[in-house]
Amino acid sequence: MHIHNSEHLHISKLILCSPNLAAAIVGDGHIGQILVCKLGGLSWSVRAYDMVKNFQDMAFYQGKLYAIANYDEDLLVVNISQDQSTGDPQVSKIGQAIKGEPFHSVWHEFGTMDILANKKLYLVESHGSLLMIRRKIWCWSKQASDTDPEASRPIVAGPNEFEVFKADFEQSRWVKMTTLGDEQVLFLGRRCSRAMSVSQYGMSGDQIFFLDDEEENLKQYYYSTEITSFCVCDMRDGQVDSPLPKASWKRCDEMRPVAWLFPQD
Template sequence: PAPRVRRPCRLCAVCPHWRAAARQQLVPPPLPLLALPDGTFYSILYPRLYSFPGCGFAGYESVCGSWLVFPRDDGCFLVNPFSRATVTLPALSCVRLRPSNAVAKWSLEDGSKVADPYITWMHINTSEKLHISKLIPCSPNLVAALVGIGHTSQILLCQPGASSWSVRAYDQCKGFEDMAFYQGKLYAIANDENLLVVNISQDHSTGDPQVSRIGQIIKGEPWYPVVLEDNTMPCKKLYLVESHGALLMVRRAIWCRVPGPGVPGEVIAGVSGFEVFKADFEHSRWVKVSTMGDDQVLFLGRRCSRAISVSQYGLSGDYIFFLDDDEDNRIEYAYDEENTSFGVYSMRFRSIRSGAPNISWKRYITWMHIITSDSNLPARGIVVVSACL
């Protein structure tokens, strides 16, 4: 008889139970990595060096989602460093005003020209210091940006690949601290801790997205910097981040040393403290929480923040990783050291420690953000915490 031919067989075809188990086994999301300007990558949870040949990081100036932002004279373009997909955005000089005939209104007070009745986009749009503080790809057809000078900014919208942004020209500019796209809606928070929802409509003539209304959802109970008797002063940063289906506001207090009366010197940043609040939309209030859960870790950055579940890796949660990534034109204090790293705050023990001692970068010329897998735009990456020039 002819010899029997043994044909190769895939393992998953041998046993239907194995095949069913393989289908149910989900690959956990990758752990965050720290990417430095020299192209090296570090795990912030394990002391390990990584390398990803062919990933071009040089020259990017910001991060949004899983995209690196590269500026150009005629706008900027976003690049996913792993898939190499690109998306172009308009220049800040190309903004469609609503109404189209809007002009800046001024009045005289004590011989000086001041914005009337308050600062709007028309008062800041020609400034050389105008820059994008944050970008959010909300959907394949919508990108939102916080654009302004110093602590004053406005919300602009556009479609990827469009020739212009859209802005409500007469809306009051605010001291926006952060912005987040949560459960299909765009939210923003200012330094007064009021949570605002940005209602978006479509321009009937062009089909472009536009802000139709900005409404207050939660009224905050803010505090502002005050010099105490021991010559210390808390400065505040606010972050918006989604965790376990809830929208969180993280209030960071940076305790600074202030020179005594008549003593020359700078305000020097010191240790940070954190408070976390959950948005209670039903009762229109912020509710303080003492824990984020044993499996949740927050990564906070001025350009991007994320919450990650770490229990699947056998790691403990309830920690906050944070960055000293101040914008040059929003700095209210100086630092003792030129170099910086990330810090880690324990919600459970209300204590803080510095990040990895062997990882640091020059302060003010670099910053660090989170890049995460993002299904809103047609490209996917790995979860990366990055520092860039």
């Protein structure tokens, strides 16, 4: 299967790797490919036999482009070469840098509800290390009725839970972290994620701020309210709080891009 077979392609992540190179994850929300282009170029480079996966995120770290897919949580290194005929960049090879130990969720019965954890992954550079953040969204659905087993059973999003891992390239593994540090905060979003030191802004550290990424979530589950916002997870106790009603916006069926804005370094 290739992404050109889909009628609903969109860019889920776009990053500037260098002054002359940009990379993007393009797909339909379920599968995608990594495309590259030269700044000022007229087209993106992709080949028919390039890897197709459920890429969740990518990051440019210490001169290399890395990507991660939802299912296996392998950290992949994307090698980029130059097309001999056009001089344009192209993905020459995608190799494995770290073998993942993925979390796979199954449905659990709880009273009259079925509960399942959906998963989202993020890559962020922090203090010179590459981090993978695993976000679990616990979803619930009413159990099928004996009288109407074919009735619609919407899947509704519930609480969030986070785990943070650091890339150990020497041992080719993910190492679980229990803290980000007293001055460090992560800002997570599908389009942009970043780690920042926040002591100068009078903020508490060891926290994760995150967005709903609702335009792709709607394909997997629904929400019980029309109003959304960003939320904050405290790594010290795992508690998740919402700043509502200080900052909020209404959900809609159309794509509503939301991203973090950061001060200049």
